[in-house]
Amino acid sequence: MNKEIIIIGSGLSGLTTAYFLKKKGYSVQILEANSRIGGRIYTKKTHNADLELGATWLWKYNTSLLELCKELNIKLFEQKMDGDALFEAMSAHPPQRFNLPDNQEISYRIAGGTTTILEKLVEEIGEDCLLLNERIVAIEDNTNNLIVKSETKEFVADTVICTVPPRLLVNTIEFSPSLPVELISIANQTHTWMKDSIKFAVVFNTPFWRKNGLSGVGFSNVGPFTELYDHCTVQENGYALMGFLNGGLAELSKQQRENKVIQQLKKFFGDLVNNYKCYDEKVWKKEQFTTLKDNQFIFPHQNNGHEIYQNAFMDGKFYISGTETSKVYGGYMEGAVRRAIEISQHIIKD
Ligand SMILES: Cc1cc2nc3c(=O)[nH]c(=O)nc-3n(C[C@H](O)[C@H](O)[C@H](O)COP(=O)(O)OP(=O)(O)OC[C@H]3O[C@@H](n4cnc5c(N)ncnc54)[C@H](O)[C@@H]3O)c2cc1C
Incomplete structure (x- = not known):
């Protein structure tokens, strides 16, 4: 002792x-x-949103982490997945809409952010x-x-x-x-794990994608983002989309990546994307206390x-x-x- x-x-x-x-x-x-x-x-708190630029999800088989959350009185909520998803197979074609299967493993988020x-x-x-x-x-x-x-x-x-x-x-x-x-x-x-990943999030005034029956989930073979998820807060007062960028974009400037993401989001959700409030990101490859150069x-x-x-x-x-x-x-x-x-x-x- x-x-x-x-x-x-x-x-x-x-x-x-x-x-x-x-x-x-x-x-x-x-x-x-x-x-x-x-x-x-790393949860970036901005415009009422809790942007997870590092770890986000846990699952029911994460028993030790769940036990710790219980002990610390931390609240969890389900990752929102209801509604249709979009898939961009080729750059020349618009993303296709499809139903997400019901039997997916539920991912949980931490109320207030993982931080x-x-x-x-x-x-x-x-x-x-x-x-x-x-x-x-x-x-x-x-x-x-x-x-x-x-x-x-x-x-x-x-x-x-x-x-x-x-x-x-x-x-x-x-x-x-x-x-x-x-x-x-x-x-x-x-x-x-995740040493080369780039995570981004875009904050909006409203979760406008939900009005069209979309879940906010998106996948792309084309990029710059490869995966996308609804990222609104548990209180439903901060509205965002969050996803992963192709790791090859690490050498571009933040502004260049932002422009590319907004262009791609417009292909997915239309011109309402233009009213975004802010873009943020973390390039983990450049984090000297995580990744060796x-x-x-x-x-x-x-x-x-x-x-x-x-x-x-x-x-x-x-x-x-x-x-x-x-x-x-x-x-x-x-x-x-x-x-x-x-x-x-x-x-x-x-
Ligand atoms: C983008 C991304 C998404 C992820 N998503 C998920 C997810 O959804 N679910 C999940 O379960 N996991 C996820 N992970 C993994 C999860 O973040 C890690 O498993 C977990 O946070 C690792 O914790 P750790 O304490 O072991 O290591 P770290 O968090 O890496 O902590 C190591 C610490 O050591 C410090 N350090 C480094 N060098 C020195 C030094 N010389 N002197 C002093 N301090 C030093 C660092 O600054 C850091 O604070 C994700 C990770 C990333 C990057």
């Missing part, structure tokens, strides 16, 4: 680990490189446990404890739990002594939950966590929560 525990990263995994350890009386310090909490969860989970966790943990703008650059084994170095400060800990995606971890943090060669090799071939191809979910991540390193003082290290639902929010539970229980049992 007197152990000093440092958690690197304030994404879902880091904050949930801190929450479970704090509940048992441990002293935790979370060090986050970014100027905001959340990592791959609500993180805000509630910070409320429980206490803001004093969290330091933003502290990019960790080195970790040194001092036999009895670990020295964690950011660009400007040094911290001492008995135990360190690192939630940085494995590939980023082994390429951006220096270890003394070095981490095992096999671990470095596996981490370099571990996929970071290189183009190495790794298969989606490759090495997620690999056996090697289940060990502790540096004589049991260093744990590698984060969703990509989870054997179950690695890459997803559920994986992040499961890993947080596993590692906090391991430390508590010790």
Whole structure:
């Protein structure tokens, strides 16, 4: 209980680990490189809308995440799917209308945006446990404890739990002594889920697509967007469409992508699109605390939950966590929560 525990990263995994350890009386310090909490969860609140530019959905089989939401008194609502969908097969033809099958798996959204989970966790943990703008650059084994170095400060800990995606971890943090060669090799071939995705959202004055019996769901073989969904708030006071862009557009400017999206939306829904209130997006490939700047191809979910991540390193003082290290639902929010539970229980049992 007197152990000093440092958690690197304030994404879902880091904050949930801190929450479970704090509940048992441990002293935790979370060090986050970014100027905001959340990592791959990012809800942009604007014009009454909660724009999910990172993680959005959970499903009924995400039992650990659902349990956490229940404990934190977080409300869920169903992703709106009723109405017809549109499919654009070829650029020369208008999108075709079709019925979505009834028997689809229901996806749920978080009322107030996915960031609500993180805000509630910070409320429980206490803001004093969290330091933003502290990019960790080195970790040194001092036999009895670990020295964690950011660009400007040094911290001492008995135990360190690192939630940085494995590939980023082994390429951006220096270890003394070095981490095992096999671990470095596996981490370099571990996929970071959604690292190349571009998410966008467009806010409107009204959900005008619903009047025509459309669900807001759209698919396109042509692009720039490949998938599209209704993205209105649970209170029905913020109206938006949200989707994924073709990853190849990452090098265009935001304005160029916005123009392309609006043109495509007009093909789907007509001139009412011209009255949009705002466009926003996140290019995850450019997020330095998620994605490593290189183009190495790794298969989606490759090495997620690999056996090697289940060990502790540096004589049991260093744990590698984060969703990509989870054997179950690695890459997803559920994986992040499961890993947080596993590692906090391991430390508590010790
Ligand atoms: C566009 C997109 C859509 C998604 N959609 C879904 C979805 O619908 N459903 C779902 O279940 N999952 C979805 N996901 C995945 C989900 O977001 C992740 O599984 C989850 O958020 C991962 O949490 P984490 O804490 O493991 O990692 P992260 O959120 O990546 O957290 C790692 C943290 O470490 C910090 N960090 C990095 N380097 C350092 C350093 N050197 N020093 C200090 N801090 C550092 C980062 O800033 C970050 O805050 C989506 C992800 C994206 C990007």
